[in-house]
Amino acid sequence: MVVLALSCVLNKINIAETFDLHFSPNGTYLCLWTKPVLLDRDSGVWTKNVKVFSIKANKFVCEWSNKNQAGWKPQFTQDEHLFAKNVNNKQIFLFDVSNVDAEINVNQPTYKYKVADPSSPFQNFQISPGLNPSIAIFIPEKSGKPANVSIYNIPNFGQPICQKNFFKAERCQLKWNSLGTALLALASTDHDTSNQSYYGETNLYLLGIAGSYDSRIDLKREGPIHDITWSPSAREFAVIYGYMPAETTFFDARGNAIHSLPTAPRNTILYSPHARFVLVAGFGNLQGTVDVYDRQNKFKKISLFEASNTSVCEWSPCGRFILTATTSPRLRVDNGCKVWHASGKLIYLNEYQELLSISWKPQKIESFPALRQLEEAPPAHESTKEYTAKKAAQLAQAAAKPAGAYRPPHARNSGSSTLRTTLYQKEMESSFGSGARRNVPGAPPGLVPGAPAPAQPESKSAAKNRKKREAKKQQQDEKSATPESTPAPSPAPTQTNGTEIGGGTVVGGVTSLEEKKIRSLLKKLRAIETLKMKQAVGEPLEDTQVSKIKKEDEIRKELNQLGWTD
Template identity: 30%
Template structure:
């Protein structure tokens, strides 16, 4: 059988002069050849594919985006005509094939943002409201033909909330929020009236769960959507609800008898709430659905980050935030799972939340600086503490093997790479002024970029190996880098490779060095404590700056280094290995059999 050629990692680079898709041809062999780690500016680039019609003064607001999850399509909004063109992306060096072109006419000349549907069948565009767009400025098009399917009026635009129409991953359903309601459409027939209208007074935000969740629980006609109603001016708390959408039999088989279901024996499509929570001090919300359901018979989970613009305790100028957890298991499942007290979620501020692509766990970065990072099982139980450090972001590799904890934005750009399976630190590096970061589809490289307009100087990007080794760097001192990202690929196209033996050796050396530093710090603190206990007083003399005091020896006592923060070391939060539901069931069975055998033994 012929061997399948490996899929190469490709970068999309968009600057003021050009936009290109380039292949880094040597990244696959860098791990075996340490001499190739230092690459020149173009030594690692293969043939580039340029986008046609890119003007010299390319506007920074121009949109370019790959389709998920395979990256075979690329949409491009022309900065002059404001037309959105969809290209089919081939091999590197091959010209892009135009698929369709929408907008750019007198009525659609103000396209500002665009996005693909999950399967790439539809295109969503938003234009500035205008009297000529009487039917609506939020439009949905078919990618294959460029046909306008439906239009909705939508005045205000937010890049973080776009697109305003959300599909399930298989495009079975499409959802769009209107005033005090949520409309559910047939995902492939948006030109028809909505199938359902869910009345939710005060609705401001919603998020559809990944379709992998519904498929894993054995109900293909079952989907979940989370909705948010902020707190009111009269003091009523915010309301977070999770709705199950599908046939009544599918909902009943999964969640039992729920309020709002039709009578038994009557089959109908409906939407009913299966979980809810009332939260105070919540003006804004971010939903984090589990990407998959881990284990057979399990249910999806949802982590919510709520925030408020004003901190009543006066601890922060930036308001306050908190984390909440919802588990969508049925009553029998919830009785078998460990208790998930809402108070078990960490206290704010909540900096970032990240689910593992496997769906079995998630990480929350929380607390005041230096922030703490905690690993939680998919059922909401804390299992590991990564300690404290200068961090505010978390990023999982596509295979879920590696985890990056970083401090970007106002922080110094320190990045730590952890091996999730071994729970060991395997590398760290500095990436100052980073505005964009992303794991490669093969989970072996980490991209950091300094892009315009967030940073107007020192534009460029760097690529690090998972152990923190720099393998590629490109600086752009004379131009502006608008966008750099990996071309989307399906992670299953790449093998899930473990840590190489060379990295394991460096891991052991790093652990020994950290242990030595900890012992030295404890020894220094102990000597100071003994000096204080012996009533030894410091002699008066000239003032010594804090950063030089460690070099001064007074009364035979070496002054410890001055530290602004005492960082805490990582530690496990479980007494033994964490057991899944099936493992706990087998353990209880063995214990029951052991007790039965003891009862059968006659007494002497």
């Protein structure tokens, strides 16, 4: 079922399984796309699921079959005297609909376009606004032939008034300015031939009817182009491009950059109907943050609000309100629509069990004078109170909650500390059991950080080594007692909690600094012995090698001080 208007019902059109709708530029016609049903499998006949409804005449004026929802919408000229429909991507039929009460025979077009090569069908087309309408037609590249965008004056399809050939174009998005004098062509591919981007490749071209110029827009950052849009004034356009956070740049009608906004995670940009305000938002896989800038006041930001899970976003015809909606099948939960004032205040909300499509009814811009300044937002509807209160409670709860240290999800809601999640502690746990999880590097197992090391039982090998050292020390003391003996004191090793290995101390399974120093000095002594053997057989040595030999006494003296003996 299709309902026209939100606050009061103007008309109801009872058609089952309507999935999409589209208004003509002035709101005279409403086009509907319903679910296609196969009537005869042998002949391939489908139901006529595209219907055009005349709102003034309150009846359907034509219908036809279109299985694909992509590209189903009929296109109207600005004055609504003609509308065009796609015929198998090989022909374009244009019909005269100046008489809103007359029914239309879709098999007898007023004008017709046909591709020159049937083996290279066009992919999409776009009719320009303005009093002298033109039509832009895109034919993708095929079999080594470049892609082509051609612009024709309606109904003269013999010779294009402007065209552009380019490669790397599997698809192309066409956008006219409000006067119908210039066209933006956003060409894209799914795969980047240079293997530099996972997202494929996008290029933006500018084509102009006046003077038949064309150029490629150079962007200063690498990455995909997320969105393009013309200003209603037709004097500039905006592009969001680059890897996130993306860049938003404004260009004049000739493609020269004039202003850039700060980089932010955004992928949608929309001008208000009078070109006074610019909406820049991040929808889809982004958070849904919406920024509104005053274009006529040096891009001053006037509001910021969150519209998460938005799949439809439109300015109202008056340029004061913004419609955001969550629709199915993009999302099958939280379906509904919200109306925001440009100042960021939510003024209307309506939830639906399943919302398939929603849009403002198009109206002529002359019906709404341009804004000198933005008025205050009207009082919010009753439907927004519960939503606003819920949001305020969530913000208050988030502000009251202390911001502690980050803990990974698997360590939350448990008594365990994040200190236990290091790789070293996991390895110790797997080797020695769960009691080793509180170990820290360089400390005995089970040591609590900041506490003194507990006494550990002495092993048999440690006791044996200790007795040897004590006996040796006693012998040295006896020798030093005789007057003729040469004193050669050796400092007794300090007893520590750990295991003695080869004169060194191992604490908590880690070799002590003294042991490492002794090993390093012994390595130098072995190198010196090797050099002395070379010197003895007459092998010439370098100056650095000779200087190493001279340091032998210093190394042995340092070893004695560390308690090492031959």
